[in-house]
Amino acid sequence: MYEAFDQEATQSNKAQLLISAAVSAGKGTIETAYHIPQMSKYLDLINVMTYDLTGSWEGFTGEDSPLFARPNDHGDYIYFNVDYAMNYWKNNGAPAEKLMVGFGAYAQTFTLTNPSDHGLDAPTSSPGTAGPYTQEAGSLAYFEVCDFLKGATEVWNAPQEVPYAYKGNQWIGYDNPKSFTIKADWLLKNNFGGAMVWAIALDDFTGTFCGQGKYPLMNAIKSALGVSTPSTSVAPIITAAPGGGSSRGSGFCAGKSNGLYANPKNKNAFYNYANGETYEEACQTGLVCDTSCSYCNWS
Numbered sequence: 001m002y003e004a005f006d007q008e009a010t011q012s013n014k015a016q017l018l019i020s021a022a023v024s025a026g027k028g029t030i031e032t033a034y035h036i037p038q039m040s041k042y043l044d045l046i047n048v049m050t051y052d053l054t055g056s057w058e059g060f061t062g063e064d065s066p067l068f069a070r071p072n073d074h075g076d077y078i079y080f081n082v083d084y085a086m087n088y089w090k091n092n093g094a095p096a097e098k099l100m101v102g103f104g105a106y107a108q109t110f111t112l113t114n115p116s117d118h119g120l121d122a123p124t125s126s127p128g129t130a131g132p133y134t135q136e137a138g139s140l141a142y143f144e145v146c147d148f149l150k151g152a153t154e155v156w157n158a159p160q161e162v163p164y165a166y167k168g169n170q171w172i173g174y175d176n177p178k179s180f181t182i183k184a185d186w187l188l189k190n191n192f193g194g195a196m197v198w199a200i201a202l203d204d205f206t207g208t209f210c211g212q213g214k215y216p217l218m219n220a221i222k223s224a225l226g227v228s229t230p231s232t233s234v235a236p237i238i239t240a241a242p243g244g245g246s247s248r249g250s251g252f253c254a255g256k257s258n259g260l261y262a263n264p265k266n267k268n269a270f271y272n273y274a275n276g277e278t279y280e281e282a283c284q285t286g287l288v289c290d291t292s293c294s295y296c297n298w299s
Contacts, residue, residue, distance in 0.1 A: 002042045020045035022196075025053065025085035025102065027076070030092075037093035046094055047196045051104030053080040054173065056111075056127035056138045061120055063173040064108040066160035067183055070120070081160065082183065086192060097193045103183065105202040105217050107140045107148075107174030118166040120157065128170050133258055134202075141202035142217055145174050146210035177212065177220035184224030195221050206277065262289040 002019060009016035021039070024030055025048050040046065054062030066081045078084065082101065090096050109128025112118060127138030134141050140148060145165075152167035162179045165172050175183075187195060197203075200218060207214035221227070256273055263269040263280070267288040272279040283289060 018044040020047060022047045022049055023089075024048075025050040025082075027079040027085070027088060030085075030088060036089065040094045040098060043098060045100055045193065045196075046089065046098050047100045048085060048089055048102050049198070050082040050085050050102040051198060052108070053082075053085075055108045056124060058124075060124055061110050061112070061118075061122045061164070061171050061173065062108075063120075063157060063160055063162050063164060064106070065102070065104045065175060066157070066162050067179070067186060068160050070159045083186070086190070090192075096191045099192045100194050100196045101183065101187045101192055103180060103195055103197045103217070103221065104175060105142045105197055105199060106134075107142070107145050107172040109138055109140055110171045110173075112166070112169045112171050115166075115169045118153075118171060120164070122171065124171070128172060140172060140174075142174070142176075143202070143204040143206075143209040145172060145176075146204065148172060175217070177216050180217050180220040181224045184221050188225065195225065197221070205272070206279070260289075 005017045005019065019042060021043055023034065023046055030036075051065040053065055055064070062080075068083050069078050069081045073080075079088075086099060086101060089099055110124040111126045111128055113123040113125045117123065128140070130137045131140045131144035133144060148167065148170070149165055152165045154163055154165045156163050161182045163174060163176055165174070184195060197218065200215070203215045203217045204210040204212065205215060207216075210216055213219065258273055261271045261273065263271060266282075269280060269282045270289045272281050
């Protein structure tokens with residue numbers, strides 16, 4: 001592939017296409033699955049998935065993407081943090097400028113065994129309750145996290161530079177704009193190449209859930225990294241309502257539940273319906289919505 005891209009760039013006199021890979025942050029997987037120096041020769045971007053470092057599968061509470069280990073971490077758990085994973089890749093042959101730090105725009109969620117035991121490492125019985133939009137037990141999008149925080153107790157986990165929160169028997173470990181900013185500053189100080197996010201759609205894309213404006217997590221990264229991009233805000237579609245006037249959410253999405261819907265008139269576009277407003281968005285160039293538009297795919 002690398003040779004083909006090189007040949008294509010020479011023939012077209014255009015910039016060579018980039019080759020990237022999303023790779024594990026787990027030490028055991030890295031040791032057995034990757035030849036770091038060899039793959040680094042051919043990859044332009046190495047996206048390290050420094051999230052899902054703890055989850056409901058553990059049987060106790062923990063952060064999704066802690067920047068550092070805790071003083072009382074022991075055994076393999078000393079490896080489950082962003083700092084260790086990124087430096088392991090770098091120290092074993094990956095150039096720092098090719099390494100992209102993974103940022104998770106969601107929470108890992110847990111159901112506490114005993115609601116009165118709600119700190120880190122507290123026993124859990126199962127994944128947390130599914131969110132109303134993502135509908136997956138054990139995980140909440142950041143915009144769902146903001147709803148969860150209403151009436152919850154929030155705790156800043158200083159040793160690991162991330163927050164967690166609990167309410168009743170539910171416990172979440174997550175990131176917010178503060179922790180994203182701290183990670184981005186750390187990224188710059190350690191001369192890593194940049195950031196990658198899973199996933200933009202999990203941020204507060206409407207700006208109505210968190211009271212922090214649209215895309216608060218993405219904007220925190222951009223601000224910390226000094227990234228300036230043209231405005232790409234998507235205006236709500238306002239369609240004529242019966243009897244005149246206008247109505248947000250009428251027309252194509254009228255009567256539908258919140259979610260993504262393929263645009264039957266444009267295979268590259270889709271509708272994003274949330275909180276009574278319909279947003280028309282598009283896949284990246286060359287990609288099209290699948291039948292349900294649960295994701296963008298190659299045409």
